[in-house]
Amino acid sequence: MKKKYSSMEKREARQFYMYISPWILGFFIFTLYPVVYSAILVFTDADRTGVGDFIGLQNIINIFQDPLFRKAMLNTFYFVAVSVPLSLLLSVLIAALLNKKNIKGMAIFRTAFYVPFITAGVAVTLLWGWIFNTHYGLLNYALGLFGVDPINWLSSETWAMPAIIIMMSWSIGNTIIITLAGLQDVPEQLYESAEIDGANGFVKFTRITLPMITPTLFFNLVIGVINGFQIFTQPYVLTEGGPNRATYTIMMYIYDSAFKFGEMGYASTMAWILFAIIMILTLIVNYTSKHWVYYE
Amino acid sequence: MRKLTTLFVAIMMILLFTVACSSDDGNNNNASSSDNTDANTENTETISGEITIMGWGGGNELQARKDATDVFRELYPDVKVNEIWLPADSVDQKLDAALAAGDAADVIMMSPDWKGLRSQWLEDLTPYLERDNIDPEEVFTPGADEGYVTPDGVREGLPTTQSTFMIAYNKNIFDDAGVPYPTEDWTWDDFAEIAKQLSSGSGADRTYGMVRHWIQNRFAPFFYGGKPYNEDWTQQHIDDPETIKALELIEDLIKAEALPDDAASESMPMDAMFVSQKAAMYPLGLFEAADLAEKIGDNFEWGVVLPPKDPNGKNVNIKFQTGFAMNKDSENKEAAWAYIKTVSMNKEVNDLYAKVGIPALKESADTTFAEMTIPNTDIKQVEYLRGLEDAEMAPWGGAINKATDIFEQLMEEITTQKSTAKEAVEKYAPLIQEALDEVHQ
Structure with a gap:
């Protein structure tokens, strides 16, 4: 039987929709509409104005025959495959240090690790450009103290992507803070019981800490994969995708196709393929999580 | 749930319909404005109304553009000019979006190295030049006017400044x-x-x-x-x-x-x-x-x-050129043409340009510009002028x-x-x- 609403309930409902409407409308106009429109563009040869003829699956066929797409995708996978595990490892190690008790000035250390995350990406990237400078850079100077010859960080196909990964590892403050929260949630009595049983620090870390923070690691892994595939600003500013496309990522190709070459249809197709890849990988991670993520 | 789905579909249809209609409107405007163009008619009325100009630049160059617009205002006090000046790196996206939406400025800064990129939106200025008996070869600095006429004879713009x-x-x-x-x-x-x-x-x-x-x-x-x-x-x-x-x-x-x-x-x-x-x-x-x-x-x-x-x-040598074009959809083409003509051929304006580039007007280039030196040096700018005629358009x-x-x-x-x-x-x-x-x- 249909429920009858009182006039007060109806008024409240009206007020609810009135107050929520700016966000709902914003979502429809600025998010949902562009998403739907980009899906339509996949099947067109739309130019920079967003208008084009229907070409069926031609964009998808072209993309899988496009060597630059393959190159950009491989570069992106390389970045994700190295930077995501590295950032997880570093964040656990640093969060473990920041979780130590009875250390003076811990708040300063925590702030210091978090600040790079909230510093403007372009400014930080330009700064790193100087750190990586072959002749005058801080990094080569430091390596030189150990007898290492200067490395052409940004102008060598071998070193350019590692340089970007190093730079990204510097701004993992958010991952560290989330991991730190996970560490602080581990019940103290588990460690006390382990100590009574004679467990040393390594055993406590591998048998208690790591399993207990797996939900946090799972979250960081998913977010890391999603963000990793969307890497853009750093290679765009630092190397412009070079040298010889060694740091050219899929997001850079999407940007160039859309705004430099005026191929909106092609760019939309790549964007949807990227979405599909991220979605599949996220589902895989999610599926495997039941084997390695421990919930209390 | 069914109601929500119906609501969602209805909203999406309204949005798509609105966009489709606005796109059609733009096409209709294009067609009607082209049909209504009658640039060969002698305009004896006082030019008035409102125009919007859009361009890019920074520093001294931008100041010169603004000063040039002030000269136009003095010459045509009945025309209200709205100025939109953008940083050079954000022009392309904003201009394309405005052109596609049908609300771009009446007068648009352009460069011949666009190579026909936005031809479909630009008015052919040949009839205006013919009506006013202007011979570009006589008026402009040799090399300045290259590239503004498409291979099929459409004049997309008039030059203002050049650099070699x-x-x-x-x-x-x-x-x-x-x-x-x-x-x-x-x-x-x-x-x-x-x-x-x-x-x-x-x-x-x-x-x-x-x-x-x-x-x-x-x-x-x-x-x-x-x-x-x-x-x-x-x-x-x-x-x-x-x-x-x-x-x-x-x-x-x-x-x-x-x-x-x-x-x-x-x-x-x-x-x-x-x-x-x-x-x-x-x-x-x-x-x-x-x-x-x-x-x-x-x-x-x-x-x-x-x-x-x-x-x-x-x-x-390579030359970089900047000029102005008219939007086909402009509702005040006479004022737009007057603006383009002024900032391209007026002596006072071109003397202002001489501080930031080689002026399009031959008279200014040969006198004001040629006599100037690179600031803080005794190197004469005329050297740059000598390179212009043979220079290749930015390829x-x-x-x-x-x-x-x-x-x-x-x-x-x-x-x-x-x-x-x-x-x-x-x-x-x-x-x-x-x-x-x-x-x-």
Whole structure:
């Protein structure tokens, strides 16, 4: 039987929709509409104005025959495959240090690790450009103290992507803070019981800490994969995708196709393929999580 | 749930319908405004109403544009002018969006190196010139008006300012190396020889014959009389022997370390490399001459010379041009034309332009501009004017942006020494051709 609403309930409902409407409308106009429109563009040869003829699956066929797409995708996978595990490892190690008790000035250390995350990406990237400078850079100077010859960080196909990964590892403050929260949630009595049983620090870390923070690691892994595939600003500013496309990522190709070459249809197709890849990988991670993520 | 789904579908349909209708409106406007154009009619009425102009720029150049608009306001007090000035790097996206939406400005700053990119939105100005009995060849500085008329005879705009290049050289480094200063009859072989003689030292202490300037890639195909593509950019000429020979010159200079390799060129900004005397020569655009002169100050003696000649005896040069076009959809075409005419041909305006570029008006270029010196130096700007007539239009960009990107990749393979010039050309010339073909499809 249909429920009858009182006039007060109806008024409240009206007020609810009135107050929520700016966000709902914003979502429809600025998010949902562009998403739907980009899906339509996949099947067109739309130019920079967003208008084009229907070409069926031609964009998808072209993309899988496009060597630059393959190159950009491989570069992106390389970045994700190295930077995501590295950032997880570093964040656990640093969060473990920041979780130590009875250390003076811990708040300063925590702030210091978090600040790079909230510093403007372009400014930080330009700064790193100087750190990586072959002749005058801080990094080569430091390596030189150990007898290492200067490395052409940004102008060598071998070193350019590692340089970007190093730079990204510097701004993992958010991952560290989330991991730190996970560490602080581990019940103290588990460690006390382990100590009574004679467990040393390594055993406590591998048998208690790591399993207990797996939900946090799972979250960081998913977010890391999603963000990793969307890497853009750093290679765009630092190397412009070079040298010889060694740091050219899929997001850079999407940007160039859309705004430099005026191929909106092609760019939309790549964007949807990227979405599909991220979605599949996220589902895989999610599926495997039941084997390695421990919930209390 | 069903109600929600129905609501969602309804909203999406309304949105799509709204967009479809607005798109149609834009097309209808296009059609009607073209039909209503009657530029041959003699306009005897006072020009009035409102126009919006849109352009880009910064610093002194932008100020000159604003001052030019004030001159127009004085001449046409009944026309209200709205100005939209954008940073150069955000123009393309905003302009394309505005044009597609049908609400772009009446007068649009443009450059011939757009290569037809926005032709469909621009009014043909030929009837206006004919109506006012204006002969561009008489009025404009030789070389300034090139590229504004499409291959099919449509005039998309009128010129305002131009910029060319000179080779700036450090006299101290030349003197120390015992190399005579270059003269304007030098060739690119002479240039290569001189650059090698001037290079010395190693690592961070290396002095290079010439900096690696972004403009060099654009100069390169023309060194030995070659060109990147044909007149209507349907056929690439990158694999012509003359062009390959030019690219081999770059390859040779990188190998000889007369030009910095990628690592060295990224070690400091190119102007800083010249200012700090780590490079003996610098391709100096007019647009940056005052700035560089100020940085050099009294640190060393320097001069400028026209870029080297190709085998046909022509000094190779590149020009960057800026003009103004009229939006086909403008609702006040008379005022828009009056504005374009003023900022292109008015003497007072062109004298203002002389501070920031080569003015389009021949009278201003030959007098005001030619008499000026690069600020803080006694180097006469007239040298830049001499390079304009023979200068090649900036060869890359606009409608052929994809081919441009591929050409940059080709050059990068050479400058990073990944490939020889021949190998790079073999690899990329077909891709450039493919990109050009796409433009004409």
